Amino acid sequence: MKTYRFKQVDAFTPRPLYGNPVGVVLDADDLTDEQMQQIANWTNLSETTFVLKPTIAGPAYRLRIFTPVHELPFAGHPTIGSCHAVLEANVVAPKDGRLVQECGAGNLPLRIEASTGSERAENRRIWVEAPEAKLIGEQPELSSTLSEVLGCRIAESPAPTAFRNGPTWLFVRFETESEVAALKPDMSALAKLSPTVTGVAAFAFVNGGEFVVHIRCFAPVAGVPEDPVTGSANAALPAYLVHHGLLEKTGREYIATQGTELGRDGRVCVRVLDTDGFGYDGIRALRRVRPEDEDDYGSRVRPARLHRQRADDRGGARGDPRRDPRVPPIPKAPRREGQPGRALHHEDRSARDRRLVDRPGRSGSGLRARLRAVDAGRREDIPSPLSVARRGARRPHRQGPERRALRQDRERSRAPRHHRPRRHLRT
Structure with missing residues (x-):
């Protein structure tokens, strides 16, 4: 099976494990749209990208961007x-520190800057x-509804305004930074509020300090309740500010801060290039997973059999390819002597059965008997937990002569008359 190089990169942060992670699949030209969407759903990140060869002359590469739900x-x-x-791969x-990327929004120029006196990637x-x-x-008619859905009253002016630069963001201003930090939106109501926008970008101006804007972006319609750091919304915010004279x-x-409520501490640098609010946005990006030349599962993707990858030697369960390879293996549970197929102690099974007793629709008579046997220390009378869970009450392991005779009578009565054996009287 063909494998693909995969990287996970933290963007909009100078520190690892912060900012907003993105999954990047390299050399993905032969993947279908369905496979790309499947991989994006599997990574469970806000976005996953696929690097392909450009379709026209000029761009260095072509990029396709997928959320867990659809393509952007x-x-x-x-x-x-x-x-x-x-x-990095x-x-x-770059030529003179510049590249051109082809994507669904057109050809986007990129500029690469290195810190003074350093050429390191970080x-x-x-x-x-x-x-x-x-x-x-x-959309001024949404002001009162947005205040209710977001959990805080928005500023009286300007009115909520939508801008599109790929995604469509509905910008909402608040008076103070503390109000933005305290937002607890109703995601289901927010998703139904306006199906024509990708999400709501709530922001406030910051007085003093390194940051000028504090912003949070909610996009439940796109499968992302809150995006840790959002480049498209920060890139469209200057157009909103120019439109309203702010x-x-x-x-x-300026520098905007985002993701502090999620523990991500993202920073977005914004430069306005013209009077219409058209500008750059960018910040450092850090790779989080190990290099591809190391033989580990975290650096490659198998799109056709994602659910069948093994992770036994990486500390995870079978079928979980996302476990960190550095996590130590999970120790196996001890097995009972003489019963190699069972790995639970009596005490563990007892706790499990106590939970099963409380399940609705189950009498639990056999389970209570089992618990009494455990409490009394009669382990030889304890049945299998599977038989208890399936039947609710266990049968005796051995049947007496009277019970055996009743069972045989029932079997004879169910058989056709000409097949019934002659019954002999017992003396």
């Missing part, structure tokens, strides 16, 4: 994380020239 034309952190992955090489900063954010419209509050270059 553009997303910020998958674009930056995928660029970091292809550079030596799939492409000090690399990647900028993407995001697609132009187009105004969809203001760009002077941030300036033409």
